[in-house]
Amino acid sequence: MTARMLRLFPGPSEDMALDGAYLAHRLHERGSAGSPFVYASFVASLDGRIAQRDPVSGESRLPAGLVSGNDFRLFLELQAQADCMVTHGGYLRDLAAGRLDNVLQVGTQDATRDLARWRTDNGLTPQPTLVIASASLDFPMPDSPARHGQRVVIATGAAAPAERIARWRAAGHEVLIVGAGASVEGAPLADELGRQGLRSIYLLTGPRMLDTMLRDHRLSRLYLTTAHRLLGGESFHSMLAGPELGDAGRLRLCALHYDASAPDGTGQFFAHFEPRPA
Template structure:
């Protein structure tokens, strides 16, 4: 039986199939030379945790009970629509250590049924470009990127360690300077990627990248899965960890779905939001 979920907004409540729900957004068609389409996704508990952190080692982990088959399928549909995946050095370090799975290719997982064909049918190359954002430039490069023929850019700030910039350039990678300090800045990164013809950009780089894209007014859409459980814990990561966003943090709900059958029946909300640049002042 095909997995179903309930669309609560917009319109009257209606059951829809999970497969294809996010493909119907056709994100790869929404970007342009004037404005690349930048989207991010997160999975959160009701108390705002996206990951728990071990106070002793500083290592982070995705808690059990946040991700479901429905969420993973929708994540893969977002991935399938990207010209470019923007990740970060921390993810590559965790990947090399075996703490996280490799999600930098389309169509590799069982849940990705039909997504490689969908990319081909919609004029997208077999695999997206990958951008690694890093201030320190200390990370291993996974073999899977070369094995699948993916173009890779490394993005950093102007104050990044020059010896590390030289290291990656000597290894044959194009290093993009996208920020005045050591960290990558959203607007500067988009200028570099726009010049290279990339139009649909999926952020897999965590809270810091979300923060800079919001502050620079460059985020086009935020997808958020909310698991109906409280995690607690004194050491954790949330979607943002910087100073107050003010107007840059105002969002408007675009759609809301509900799956009551996930996570042992506790369920999840699946929502997406867009910046509310012209909304009333609060």
């Protein structure tokens, strides 16, 4: 049975198919070289948890109560529209350790071939450029980008370890210096990727990158899935951590949809927001 959801805002309400709902946003057409369209997505509980942290090992995990096939389908549709995806060294370390699944490529499974065709039909490269943001530059390089002919770029800050920058460059990888300290900064990263012709930039990087893109006024849109579940727990991650954002955190609701069936029949909201101009 095809998944359905109810559009609540903007009205009037409408029952609609879930598949294709985010592809209809055509994010790959919204940006330009001078002003790339930068978007992020998160899934959270009603009490604001995006991940829980093991108090002994310190490892983070996505709680099973937040996971659903419907949310994952929309995630894949956002991925399919990207000229480039920004990930981080922590994800690659977790991937190598078997703690997370590989989501670095588009349309490589039988169930997602339609997204590969969508990219071809809409003039995008078979795979988005993969940008790895890292301050330490200490991460393993997975083999899947090379197997799929995917361009890989490493992004770091000026104070990152010089010997590791040299090592990655010697291995044939492009390294961008896009931050005054050790970490990547939002404006330099978005501006440099735009200069390289990457017009739609999907952030798969977590709270720190969201923070710097908001503070630098480079975030174009935030997608948020809210699972109707309270998680609790004393050790967790939320969407942001750090100093108050002030006016940089002002967002306006663009659309809100209700999925009554998932996860586990509790329901969830799919919303997207855009920053309000200062």
